[in-house]
Structure formats: C-alpha cells, structure tokens
Amino acid sequence: xxxxxxxxxxxxxxxxxxxxxxxxxxxxxxxxxxxxxxxxxxxxxxxxxxxxxxxxxxxxxxxxxxxxxxxxxxxxxxxxxxxxxxxxxxxxxxxxxxxxxxxxxxxxxxxxxxxxxxxxxxxxxxxxxxxxxxxxxxxxxxxxxxxxxxxxxxxxxxxxxxxxxxxxxxxxxxxxxxxxxxxxxxxxxxxxxxxxxxxxxxxxxxxxxxxxxxxxxxxxxxxxxxxxxxxxxxxxxxxxxxxxxxxxxxxxxxxxxxxxxxxxxxxxxxxxxxxxxxxxxxxxxxxxxxxxxxxxxxxxxxxxxxxxxxxxxxxxxxxxxxxxxxxx
Numbered sequence: 001x002x003x004x005x006x007x008x009x010x011x012x013x014x015x016x017x018x019x020x021x022x023x024x025x026x027x028x029x030x031x032x033x034x035x036x037x038x039x040x041x042x043x044x045x046x047x048x049x050x051x052x053x054x055x056x057x058x059x060x061x062x063x064x065x066x067x068x069x070x071x072x073x074x075x076x077x078x079x080x081x082x083x084x085x086x087x088x089x090x091x092x093x094x095x096x097x098x099x100x101x102x103x104x105x106x107x108x109x110x111x112x113x114x115x116x117x118x119x120x121x122x123x124x125x126x127x128x129x130x131x132x133x134x135x136x137x138x139x140x141x142x143x144x145x146x147x148x149x150x151x152x153x154x155x156x157x158x159x160x161x162x163x164x165x166x167x168x169x170x171x172x173x174x175x176x177x178x179x180x181x182x183x184x185x186x187x188x189x190x191x192x193x194x195x196x197x198x199x200x201x202x203x204x205x206x207x208x209x210x211x212x213x214x215x216x217x218x219x220x221x222x223x224x225x226x227x228x229x230x231x232x233x234x235x236x237x238x239x240x241x242x243x244x245x246x247x248x249x250x251x252x253x254x255x256x257x258x259x260x261x262x263x264x265x266x267x268x269x270x271x272x273x274x275x276x277x278x279x280x281x282x283x284x285x286x287x288x289x290x291x292x293x294x295x296x297x298x299x300x301x302x303x304x305x306x307x308x309x310x311x312x313x314x315x316x317x318x319x320x321x322x323x324x325x326x327x328x
Contacts, residue, residue, distance in 0.1 A: 278320030
C-alpha cells in the first residue's frame, strides 16, 4: 500500500473510493468525506451524495422547484433557493434536515455565502434585488437594489464586495457591502449567468449564456481583460487549482469545456449527461461534480486525467446552481 492516511486528504492509488470510505469510517469520525447537496427542481428535494462512496445517502424535502444552493463558510448549513414558492430552505449539515424555511422575495435564484460566515446573499430574479440573510439570526437583514434579472453571485474574501451577474443588462455589477452602493458596472458578454471568483488571480470569471463565452474580469482594473470561447449556453464554472484549469458547463452541448488558463485555450470537451448546469469540486479528493438537469444525474470527473469517473443517479431536474459541496 502506498503511503498516506485517509485523514490527510490524500487517497492512496490502490484504494477504491468505497474502500477508502470504509477504512475512514472504521478508523475515525474525523475522516468523514464532504457531502454534495444537489437540488432537484422537478422533485422538490435535495439529494445528498457522500463523495467517498459516490452514493446518495439521503434525500431531503425542501421548497417548491429548488434551484440555487450554497454552503456556509463553516460548512454547518446549506441554503437552498426555491424560486416558485419564494423561499429559502436552511439545511443543518449535522442532522441533514431542514431547520428553517425563510419566506423571501418574488423569485430567489442565485445564492452565495460570505467567507466570514456572517451573511447569505440571494438574488431575486424578478425584484432586481439582493436579499441579505443573517446566518446567526436566520432572518432577512436588508435588501440591495441591483440591475435587471440578477443571477450568479460571488463575494470577495474580505467580505467587502458582492459581485452580481445582471443577465438582462449584460453586465457585472460590483456592490460595496459597507455602503451598500454600486461601485462599478462592467460590460461583459451577452446574458451573463454563473460567476466564479479566483482570489489568487484577482479575477472573476463570468459565463455568458447567449454568446458562448467566458469573460475574464480583472477586479483591480474593473474591466474584461480576456474572452474565452466555450460551448453552447455556458452556465456555471469551477476551477482546479493544481492544473490551473477552468471547467465550464455547456447546457446545449451536454458537455463541459476544459480551459487551460495559462494559454486561455480549450484543451478538451467532456460529454456529460443531458443539459449540465451546476458544477463544483470536492476539496478532499478533487473530483469535479456536474449536475445534469434533464437526466436527473451527477457526472463525476477526474480533473487530472480528464476522464469520467462515474455517473450518480439523483432525482428529477438536478440543477445545483452554486457551491454545493460541504466539507465536514
């Protein structure tokens, strides 16, 4: 057996994910693998996937037509946006149960948590606004006006800026969270939706659904510095730090574009399930998870070899728009 223990976040090459999970369970409760929380819009529930065994271990009933998801900084809660019953479901990650439902707005969709663990930000598609939820109080603390049809959200590491993709204005909006005022509005591609912050690079990636591109925004210069070509209807993104690769879901191509960020070129196209949307990376095993809306499944990708590892059946309408993997 190669060196390394299950608790040091390394996976010996001779161990299958299942055996790794068994050994961890037998040796220490601290070896618990991260869990992936997949919103299933057609089934009004969330599938919880154990990333070690690659199995659905629980299904949690939430609100009507769930879509967006975010985990908190301390991984103790998961927030789910339910656009069609205007609510947020709050899941406790210890009990894997909904502990509160918060009524909110007219069409909550995009959702993000700050890195300090204080606030959850929810984009309301119809009200052109952001609702701010206090994680400690589990109630709405304020409301911030944005552009038309806000979708994806991201918060900088300091918790001082909120980034908003305004789909119907083709712009990225920067909101100063101290003053709650718009500090910049940056033109991007057509119909921006998903956002991904790369703090090490001081860059923000913007998936432009209707022009098949990703805008690379310099946060210091407040402008687009590059445009990356991807597949049809790019929706969401994740980043593999070790290889410096960007993974982008393409809804209409049933694929994920793999972009080498050093060369800014697409190096591979991986075909997933039907209509892939949400995408996130397991912080322990570094596998990439892709939610396939029309298939009710999740595709798991090895970011080093660029091979499909497995497909996990979830439930009807798997979307998982946001950060859906919570480490324990």
